[in-house]
Amino acid sequence: xxxxxRGRIIVILxxxxxxxxxxxxxxxxxxxxxxxGIHLVLEIDDPDGTLTPERREDAxxxxxxxxxxxxxEFGVEEPLIQKSGSDRIIVExxxxxxxxxxxEIINQQAYLEWKLVLETTEVDPALERLDRAVVVAIGEExxxxxxxxxxxxxxxxxxxxxxxxxPEDTLAAGDSAAAAGDPAAADAPAAEDEAADTVxxxxxxxxxRPFTGLLNRGEVGTYTVDAADVETAxxxxxxxxxxxxxxxxxxxxxxxxxxxxxxxxxxxxxxLEEEAFxxxxxxxxxxxxxxxxxxxxQVLFELNRRGGRAFQQLTGAHIGDRIAIVLDxxxxxxxxxxxxxxxxxxxxxGTADMSEATDLALVLRAGALPAPLRIMEERxxxxxxxxxxxxxxxxxxxxxxxxxxxxxxxxxxxAGMLAITALGFYLVLVLGGLAALNATLxxxxxxxxxxxxxxxxxxNVLIFERIREELAARRAPRTAVDEGFGNALSAIVDANLxxxxxxxxxxxxxxxxxRGFAVTLCxxxxxxFFSALYVTRTLFLMYLSGKRGSDPVSI
Amino acid sequence: MxxxxxxxxxxxxxxRKAYVVSGILLVFGIGAMVLNIALIGSWxxxxxxxxxxxxxxxxxxxxxxxxxxxxxxxxxxxxSITRFGQDNQEFVVRAGLGDxxxxxxxxxxxxxxxAAYGDDGFEVxxxxxxxxxxxxxxxRRAGLAIMFSLVLTLMYIAIRFELxxxxxxxxxxxxxxxITLGLxxxxxVEISLPTVAAILTILGYSLNDTIxxxxxxxxxxxxxxxxxxxxxxxxxxxxxETLPRTVLTSGTTLAVLMSLLVLGGGVIRxxxxxxILGVLIGTYSSIFIAAPALLExxxxxxxxxxxxxxxxxxxxxxx
Numbered sequence: 001x002x003x004x005x006r007g008r009i010i011v012i013l014x015x016x017x018x019x020x021x022x023x024x025x026x027x028x029x030x031x032x033x034x035x036x037g038i039h040l041v042l043e044i045d046d047p048d049g050t051l052t053p054e055r056r057e058d059a060x061x062x063x064x065x066x067x068x069x070x071x072x073e074f075g076v077e078e079p080l081i082q083k084s085g086s087d088r089i090i091v092e093x094x095x096x097x098x099x100x101x102x103x104e105i106i107n108q109q110a111y112l113e114w115k116l117v118l119e120t121t122e123v124d125p126a127l128e129r130l131d132r133a134v135v136v137a138i139g140e141e142x143x144x145x146x147x148x149x150x151x152x153x154x155x156x157x158x159x160x161x162x163x164x165x166x167p168e169d170t171l172a173a174g175d176s177a178a179a180a181g182d183p184a185a186a187d188a189p190a191a192e193d194e195a196a197d198t199v200x201x202x203x204x205x206x207x208x209r210p211f212t213g214l215l216n217r218g219e220v221g222t223y224t225v226d227a228a229d230v231e232t233a234x235x236x237x238x239x240x241x242x243x244x245x246x247x248x249x250x251x252x253x254x255x256x257x258x259x260x261x262x263x264x265x266x267x268x269x270x271x272l273e274e275e276a277f278x279x280x281x282x283x284x285x286x287x288x289x290x291x292x293x294x295x296x297x298q299v300l301f302e303l304n305r306r307g308g309r310a311f312q313q314l315t316g317a318h319i320g321d322r323i324a325i326v327l328d329x330x331x332x333x334x335x336x337x338x339x340x341x342x343x344x345x346x347x348x349x350g351t352a353d354m355s356e357a358t359d360l361a362l363v364l365r366a367g368a369l370p371a372p373l374r375i376m377e378e379r380x381x382x383x384x385x386x387x388x389x390x391x392x393x394x395x396x397x398x399x400x401x402x403x404x405x406x407x408x409x410x411x412x413x414x415a416g417m418l419a420i421t422a423l424g425f426y427l428v429l430v431l432g433g434l435a436a437l438n439a440t441l442x443x444x445x446x447x448x449x450x451x452x453x454x455x456x457x458x459x460n461v462l463i464f465e466r467i468r469e470e471l472a473a474r475r476a477p478r479t480a481v482d483e484g485f486g487n488a489l490s491a492i493v494d495a496n497l498x499x500x501x502x503x504x505x506x507x508x509x510x511x512x513x514x515r516g517f518a519v520t521l522c523x524x525x526x527x528x529f530f531s532a533l534y535v536t537r538t539l540f541l542m543y544l545s546g547k548r549g550s551d552p553v554s555i
Numbered sequence: 556m557x558x559x560x561x562x563x564x565x566x567x568x569x570x571r572k573a574y575v576v577s578g579i580l581l582v583f584g585i586g587a588m589v590l591n592i593a594l595i596g597s598w599x600x601x602x603x604x605x606x607x608x609x610x611x612x613x614x615x616x617x618x619x620x621x622x623x624x625x626x627x628x629x630x631x632x633x634x635s636i637t638r639f640g641q642d643n644q645e646f647v648v649r650a651g652l653g654d655x656x657x658x659x660x661x662x663x664x665x666x667x668x669x670a671a672y673g674d675d676g677f678e679v680x681x682x683x684x685x686x687x688x689x690x691x692x693x694x695r696r697a698g699l700a701i702m703f704s705l706v707l708t709l710m711y712i713a714i715r716f717e718l719x720x721x722x723x724x725x726x727x728x729x730x731x732x733x734i735t736l737g738l739x740x741x742x743x744v745e746i747s748l749p750t751v752a753a754i755l756t757i758l759g760y761s762l763n764d765t766i767x768x769x770x771x772x773x774x775x776x777x778x779x780x781x782x783x784x785x786x787x788x789x790x791x792x793x794x795x796e797t798l799p800r801t802v803l804t805s806g807t808t809l810a811v812l813m814s815l816l817v818l819g820g821g822v823i824r825x826x827x828x829x830x831i832l833g834v835l836i837g838t839y840s841s842i843f844i845a846a847p848a849l850l851e852x853x854x855x856x857x858x859x860x861x862x863x864x865x866x867x868x869x870x871x872x873x874x
Binding site for chain 2: 033041043374375376377378379380381382384385388389392393395396397399400401403404407408410411443444446447448450451453454455457458461462465468469472487490491494495496497498499501502503505506508509510514517518521
């Protein structure tokens with residue numbers, strides 16, 4: 001009896017074996033929403049739109065490679081890093097302990113430069129010009145609104161005197177900041193510092209000191225700015241008018257850490273040569289370390305031959321000067337050159353954690369990103385919530401399936417049992433298909449799976465209803481079954497194909513979890529085609545072959 | 556057991572009542588959308604996926620309350636807070652971006668919570684940060700996806716059936732989408748990425764249902780004498796013939812979805828609710844909207860057959 005079905009049974013077992021094999025060997029990859037993890041969408045940060053599309057694409061290609069190297073070194077299992085469109089990168093990392101650290105490693109541009117520190121006297125003559133540039137750009141009114149219309153009485157006296165009235169007092173910079181930098185000082189009639197006296201706003205326009213009012217004298221080649229004023233100062237410095245007013249080949253750059261002076265926090269503003277004499281692409285290696293003397297973290301670096309020569313030349317010529325090590329536009333450290341240095345050196349990180357040193361060494365080794373990246377989208381799910389979702393999804397799925405089984409068997413009896421068996425095949429097929437396509441199972445994916453169970457039943461229902469109709473029209477059981485399958489075919493094909501169209505479009509336009517849903521839906525449709533039209537049919541033929549032509553069909 | 560076997564409901568003669576029901580639902584929905592524009596600034600209650608902003612899902616060690624959390628997050632200026640689940644241990648905070656970087660918004664919220672509850676008193680179990688560009692793009696893509704589905708299915712059905720079947724099914728599908736969107740607007744269900752996926756699934760499901768009915772109509776039409784039968788009777792008979800299947804399939808699908816709704820957990824709940832709504836509306840529309848629409852089109856523009864005949868007649872006359 002089995003002979004006549006041998007072909008069909010072999011096909012079914014082969015498909016079943018294949019699916020089970022894939023499922024067994026590859027397993028199901030859970031999406032980030034189920035196992036916990038972080039999903040990032042990064043874009044080249046180019047607010048002014050200065051990059052041409054070709055250069056953006058090139059930059060994103062290189063950025064992708066560098067991020068891959070970094071993530072591989074960081075050691076995340078099965079990371080996903082891919083380009084999306086022509087200017088985005090998607091990064092997905094699962095099972096992280098410290099996601100903020102991972103984010104830093106991915107997102108840090110790590111553009112390292114070595115620049116010569118200049119004397120502040122290089123900038124001092126230009127300070128008046130800088131203030132005027134700010135006034136011109138923002139306007140007096142604008143500054144007043146910002147509370148930055150700090151004015152100085154005597155424009156004629158030297159700027160030196162005005163700003164740094166008490167050169168010995170640099171360390172107790174709090175006072176001069178209160179007089180010159182604090183917005184409240186504009187209203188205070190009697191400021192503590194006689195030189196930086198404030199006057200009535202109407203008196204003189206020229207004497208507005210929006211920028212230099214924030215500066216205090218710092219160590220060699222630096223000013224200090226009260227931490228509360230850093231943002232304002234940065235805004236001023238970003239103005240194109242300000243940039244034009246700066247002396248040639250001079251740039252002002254912030255130190256990366258706040259330093260405490262007299263109970264207040266200050267950021268250092270370095271006066272640097274604009275052109276870097278050495279950049280990070282000349283690095284051969286970087287390792288994290290602790291310095292022997294203070295036990296503070298540092299990164300030891302080794303330059304390649306060309307970089308080493310340049311470094312040696314420059315340090316030789318500038319013994320006694322400071323050299324700033326600038327990371328992504330911020331000065332990490334600025335040691336004094338004591339001796340000619342060859343190809344090896346260190347970057348002292350001061351109060352940073354050791355892990356910061358490790359991470360910095362890692363990103364420096366992997367290389368700098370060709371352009372700064374910006375996080376456009378971030379989704380993070382903690383492992384506990386993911387586990388909850390998996391558990392709840394599993395229970396809901398089991399209960400749903402049991403409900404379907406009960407309804408089908410009550411309603412269609414033996415035929416219902418055949419349909420349920422086919423449904424079992426269907427599930428293995430879908431899960432195997434997901435495994436074979438390396439698709440990830442997301443939370444909407446689970447919902448799609450459960451929904452597709454409902455729809456897979458539909459094909460069987462269509463067939464069974466047709467068979468019943470044929471039986472009611474007094475056809476012989478075998479004819480009725482054949483006719484039933486035949487008549488239901490067009491409805492099943494059309495209904496499934498249109499749903500497939502929707503699924504494919506969802507896949508095309510969707511992102512992340514929605515894609516997971518679309519994949520599950522599409523695989524589900526294909527699998528339900530096979531299970532209803534082939535598996536159920538075969539089971540039915542086997543069921544009927546044990547009967548005589550006139551025996552009733554249990555349906 | 557054979558429910559609704561040989562049912563003889565007069566669905567077609569009830570169609571005007573159905574139009575009224577749909578009309579009322581549509582008016583309510585569109586009214587809600589307009590009201591939403593006036594009250595909350597957009598026609599749907601868009602989640603952070605679309606508006607851009609931050610969603611931070613916090614699980615506390617000890618039960619707390621909305622008010623306490625609101626106090627911790629700045630009192631009257633606090634971002635929107637919703638309780639998650641039954642016990643007072645999980646909350647979802649949603650904040651707009653302003654002009655801050657997306658990273659800073661979430662960090663700010665976590666910082667404020669830590670200040671009030673201590674570093675170990677809570678855990679951020681989910682974080683969704685979406686930049687402004689992404690949100691706009693998502694809306695555009697979702698719109699495109701719906702358009703493409705409608706156009707492609709219209710083409711498919713026009714080829715497999717006839718053009719009027721395609722038009723009728725697109726009308727029914729559009730009806731389903733509009734009513735669903737209207738109800739979502741009415742209840743201000745948060746529109747997130749999964750909700751959009753659910754809406755698109757409704758599109759598929761509603762079509763699925765409609766096609767089964769249409770398939771039967773097509774079959775009956777192609778039977779001997781089918782084209783000469785009164786179309787109203789034929790369509791009504793076709794609906795009744797597919798009724799057992801409609802009821803059973805919708806029933807099992809709903810059963811599965813109900814189990815997902817009750818047991819599937821809070822994250823998936825809005826998604827499931829939209830699907831349930833869609834299955835109900837889709838089933839209703841395949842009977843009361845799609846099939847009558849087919850008849851209305853036929854009444855107004857003919858079946859296409861008549862035109863062919865007319866053209867043939869004209870050609871014959873010309874010769």
